[in-house]
Structures are given as C-alpha cells and as structure tokens.
Amino acid sequence: MGRTDSLAKLALAYGVHLARRRLTRPRSQLEELLETYAPDGIRALKPAERELHPQLVGCINCGLCALAAGRIGKTRLPDLASSYMRLYARLRAASSDIVGDEADLEAAAAACPVGVPLTEVAAIVRRMTVG
C-alpha cells in the first residue's frame, strides 16, 4: 500500500512538473547555485586546476619537501601542503597561516618523490585563502 501510494504521488508530481516546464521559460540556475554554497567553500577549483588536480593532491606527506626547502618543523607551506590542499574548501579562515611564507618551493618540488607541483599548490592555496 505504501509503495503504491508513493508511486501514485510521484506520478502526479511528474505530470505537474511536465506541465510547468511547458508553460514556463527555463532560466539559468548556475549563478544561484554557486552563490548559495560559496560560504561553504564549495566550488573552489577552476577547470585548469581540475586538469592538474590528481597531481596537486598527490602529496604523501613524507616531509622531504620541507627538508629541501629548509622549513622542516615550521607550520607553513610546504610543510602542510597536503593539509591545505585536502581541506581546500576550508581555507578562507586560514590566510594568516601563510602570510610572509617565502619557502624555496622549487627546491621543495625537486625533492618530491611523487612529483607534486608545489609552486602551483602554493598559488592555489594563496588564491583560496583570500577568498
């Protein structure tokens, strides 16, 4: 009985939906979507960053980059590159973490055993921390 009732109500809703689609002009809802969820940090990456994304999040936190950049034990890039990239939706609050951080990212990237493009990671993290 419950299932029959549910399917009947869905069928009615489907009819109403189709009628509404015929009578109204569709409008773009993308803007609303992005505005609604911007405070939640959703939709932070751009298409170009998406292409690189598997490498951007490839860090295995071995620590070699921080050693190479002379920043081992500090709490900024690249020591926490992995944390920043994996939590990219929550970076807006964290801008003060990387203010004035001038690590030798090229040396750090050269030492990375899994090829994380640390310069790009740093650029994305900086972009996202400022909103």
Place this chain on the structure above:
Amino acid sequence: MTGAGVARDLSLRGLSVLLLEKGDWGAGTTGGSSWMIHGGPRYLEFDWDTTRLSTQDAGYIVSIARNLVYRVVFIIPVLPHDRNNIERMETAMEVYDRFQPLKKAHPHRRLTAEEALEAEPGLTRELIGAVTMEEWGVDPYRLVYANVEDAVAHGARALNHTRVIDLVRDAGKVIGVRYRGSDGAISEARARVVVNATGPWSPQTSGLAGLNVQLRPAKGIHIVYPHRISNFSISAESVDGRDLLMVSHAGFTLLGTTDDDFYGDLDSVDVLEDEVDYLLQAFERVFPSIRDYRPVRTTTGVRPTLFKWRRYEDELSRRFEVIDHASEGVEGFVTIAGGKLSMYRLMAEQTSDAVCRKLGHQAPCTTATTPLPGNESEMEPASELARRCAIPVLAAVKLQSRHGSRAEKVLDGGRAGRLVCRCEPMTEAELAYSAHHEQVRSLADAFRRVGLAAGPCAGAACVLRAAEVIGAELGWSASQRFEAAREFVRGAWLGRAPVMGQTGWAQEELAQGAMRGLFN
C-alpha cells in the same frame, strides 16, 4: 550509534545507565557508513513517511551538533541511456524539496550540461544535464562520542572494549548482563531493563535470551580518498542500475556503496577487489579521471536491515522496529533493530520511551533540542583561537570541527603548538587529551576519535610519534608503544590492501621504508 543515543536519552531523563561497547565507539556499522545525515530521497519511491521522519530527525541532529556537520551538495548528472531522464530526476528533487526545510537545506537547482561542467569540470562531457541535491555530512565517530560524553556527563557509565558475554536471567526475566572488560576481567551488572542496541549483532545478542530477532544483514563498502576530489559530490549509476555516491567531505572523499546480503563473520568483514572495481567502473563513466587518484583505504560495514523475503537488497526498507520481548515471555529485554544513522536519535527516543513505559518512569525526551557537548555556545573564529594558542589556523579549524566551543579546553595541556599529524593537522595536545579524557586506548581508537593517520600518509609520518604521546598518557613502556604502533599498521593494512593496485604501491614502499620493522 543507537546505543550511545539511548544512553544519552535515558540519562537525560534521569535514569541510571550503563553503556557497554564491545569494540570502540563507532567502530562497527556507524564508522562504515557514508558519513551523512541524509533525508533519504531514495525512499520516496517506497514510503514518503520514512523520508519525512528521516529528514525531520536530520534537522534535529544538525541543530544539536553544529560543529560536527557540514553541507554536502550533490550534482546528479544525467547521461544518455540512464534509467531516469532529466525530467524524472528533477521531479524527484522537486518532491524532495518539500522536505528539505525540515533539515535546514536548500532546494535543488537544475543545470544544463554546460553549466554542470562549469560547476564541476571533472564530469564527463557526455552528460545531458544535471540536478543538485543537498545533504549534511557528519563525523560519525565524533557524533557517537559526543552522545557518550553527554550521557556520562548526566550520570551514565560508559565502557568501550567491553564485551557482553551473557545475559543474567531469573525465571525467564532478563535482570542484567555479564561482561568481559578491556583488562579481561569478567563482571556482572544488574538492571531493571536491558536494551539490545547491537546493530547487525542483534540476533546473536537476543539469542543469549533464547530469542529470535531476524535481520537481513547487508554489507557495504567504501573507497576512501584522503582529499577532496571534486568541487561537488556526485552521484552515479552502477552497471546493475544502483545509485552510487562520491561524497566530498571536509578533507576526504568517500566513494560507495555496495549493498549485498552478508552471511559471514560480522567481526571479520573483508573488502574484495571486485567490489572496488564495481565502484570505480560506475564512477569512471561520470568522472573519467577517477582512476588517476590514489585511494588511501577502504571501509566496510554491515547494515542491520530488517528481514524481508523476496526483495533485492536495495529495495529493503531502512525502517526500524523497537521490540519489547515481554510479549515473547522474556521480561526486561528490549531490542532496537533496523534503521540508519540519520535516524539514530529518533530510534533512541522510541527505544527510551519503551524503556520508560516498562519502568513506569515519566520524563520527556529532550535530545532533539539539548545541544551535544561543544555546542552549548557559539564558537569563536578559528583564527582567534589559533593566534591565542599558537597553532596554524587550519589546525584550529579542524580542532573546532571535533570539539566545537570546547576546543580551547583541549589545548590546555601545554603542548598546544606541536603538530603530531601534519595531514590532518592535529596537535599533540589534542591527542594527549583524547587518551586522557576520551577513552582512547589504542592508535586505532585515536584514528576514530581525532582522525590520527586519516590523511594521505596513512600514518607513515605520525604513527610512531603518536604512540609516544598516547603511551606517555597511559603509562605504556617503550615496548608497549612499539607494539601499539605495529598493531595499528597491521590493522590499517587490511583496509589498504584492496586498493593498493590503484597507484598505491609506490607510496606503500616509501611507507614501509619509513616504518621499517613495524610490518614484521
């Protein structure tokens, strides 16, 4: 989860409660879930009332556990030849929108193919449109522990790593339990009512009283990626037409789940490589680069689904049932069976109502409105907490997500600034606090309580140091600390092995080098 909810509910009603957990808090079905408090749009096909109840209760949980929840927004792509066309999908979402305000969620949006690709560039170019749907993500381990903590704060006793081995009976009446504690000692506790909230283990537990509670246990697995893979969460259709989800949580992604009848040993549920391939096959169709990402582990759990003959697993109801066994001649024994994480509070309320009726105790349920620990007041900005305690803001954000407004209290130990886990990131002070105040007795317990080794390194960079910190709190010797680390690495391997073929071996070799000796 439900047991913790019942303990909290009854202790808030002023009753004396003992809560026993055979493993660690949330280590069973709860931890193997999709980490979501959702309303269940799937149930619209079967029973709108389940959707309403589930959505309403999700709203209560969102209100009482604000620090533990976050919005999870799905893009549901529609591809050519999908079972449901875009109009049907949008109809379902329009109906679901009627329930969404109950859990403080936004209505759906409809996107063209181009718009969907702009929002989520990782989607396949073959899609013909998409709709969105909002749910809530939750840390289920912390949700369980918050309930335990609040129960204890209201007078309950709660013991993890304590297994019930028998029921104490007197002339057909259940009058208590016999249990083995974490130290191996066997004890007995008497109670006027015993609640069996053991999830898929319910048939075994009720069997101790000679009762037959019949479930249809269903196994589900997830693949875990230690980072956010997509901007939005994404749904996909499996080769056999099931709905699967790629859920973007705060710092990781869960891809799942399967749903198969399970007949094996509930204490030893393995993930098969075939199950991993089944999930990847489905998501490769909608998110082509999925195989370029390196999973870090798998999880598995067994749902305590109510029994029904002649139904596919997916079609089984997620409803629950409170069973007072007095009608079967066994007084003093109540079982809560079925249900799901999103309805845990309601399940606990109705179970507690049954207990109170048996006891003639009149006190209203207050769990829908009483905040869980850490939600009693507004949280201060994470940057302020970070500045005062000299920790990275990101560490403060994570700390608050676990402890809410009590975060600063966790850092009182004096070791606030030192990070033990850089993936998370997590401080030594929080780890020490979890050992001292949150019943952490092993590194696996710390994984559940504070996310130790939950990140990309899977413990390679932190497990030995973590054993030192916890060992110092619990008085472990050097060899005990080493053994604790080894036990964790061995246990974690069981969840890692099924996804090793997915670009993980290079990391594994590095990790084994870093942790030389722990694998022997």
